[in-house]
Amino acid sequence: MAEKHLMSEVDMDAVIKSMAKQIIDDNLGEVALAGIRTRGVPLADWLAKRIIAFSKKSIKVGAIDINLYRDDLSEVGSQPIVHRTEIPFKIDGTGIILVDDVLYTGRTIRSALDALIDFGRPKFIKLAVLVDRGWRELPIQADYVGKTIKTKADEVIKVMLKGTDGKNEVILKERFSAREMRR
């Protein structure tokens, strides 16, 4: 199976820094980050660190598990494992930036919007992703994108993060085609 290196830790940090700058430049007022489990959470922490370094102001970070809001719950096999949602700040009147690793079909983001709104009425919700790989199935776009990558349908973008995967790297993998699987 072919594997292609896309971004190193240095590349990742560079795009996260530029997203942090954009967010600060946009002057959003009171704002908090909400990472989407699993990999959106360490990314949100990373982004928060950069925002704090530039703006010298603190920013709150929460974590959202979207499994209970998935639109394919009636299709997938046994239930996905549910992790804790932690929103340690008041949602009402606060601007929220959702953070995720890869933007693909947009279905995860749709679930995350539903999950977030169950906690209150945010002032606005924006979306920041490390990689936008295209292939949207819903009318959803990101406000802050680290890197846009053109992909084929059978390719997989894998964002690896120290906390979950032992290292910081983004790679592109080819999914096994059905014929290869049989071989």
Add this chain to the structure above:
Amino acid sequence: MSLSIRHLLSVKDLTKKDVDLILKTAENFQEISKRPVKKVPALRGKTIPLCFFEPSTRTRASFEIAAKRLSADPIQISSFGSSLSKGESLLDTVKNLEAMDPDVLVIRHPHSGMPHLMAKEVSCPVINAGDGINEHPTQALLDLMTILQTKKKIQGLHVAIIGDILNSRVARSNIILLTKMGAKVHVAGPASMIPAGVDQYGVQVAYDIREVIPKADVMMMLRIQRERESASLFPSLREYARFFGLNKNNMQSAKKDVVIMHPGPVNRGVEIAPEVADGPHSIILDQVTNGVAVRMALLYLMCGEERENAKIKNQKSK
């Protein structure tokens, strides 16, 4: 990750992995009950009849709340007010409910083994919410969760179950589950309330509660079940309270960090004195809170298993 069981009839059927998955899921569900809007859409469109053919406050409310917080539709059925009072047999009642396509059936019945019989007759998963003097699996799971929350471990913990062991489904389920998970279980009560052969479960038996109080990390007081035969097994409630009730005096010999549990409903001043039930060691109300989370986890996981099974069936028929 999925459960190894289709029905929850007995804690005997649960593997350690099942227990871990249920408790982990329950723990992560707890946050939902703390939200301003206590509802998630996970079980939207699932119908869950709650058949309680015996009085219940806690378990029934807990199952209903659990189902509703996951957006399922629970339906309450009781013997009083249903066609059972017109003479319909239980099997017919359940068969008719089945014809309305439920997704999970929850059943409590005064006769031991009734949920097991129903599980054979209906096509959806069945949860035993207490059958006679046999088992109460969801209670044992929520008790385990509560112990783990306060004690952070279960291995090697001394748990004393005190009172009417003979007539208690809570005791039976807890003995089986706690020993499975590595706890050391002691049972104590009047000789007339300790079933013969209880030691086959690997428990220590005592007939004087003063023997177990100093050893216990957890004390689980059982209710004197006046609706069953409990009352004929000892001379008077006063005598029972004096020798087998937990009170300020005998609590003095207990460990400083002991926790007191009770499955409810509490007979205040009989098996437990009010100052102990409401005291600093009591985690009785935590049990109730955790009950909702455990039942949410079970309903969620069991609905998933069902889908998986249906999928396999479909593939086979193709």
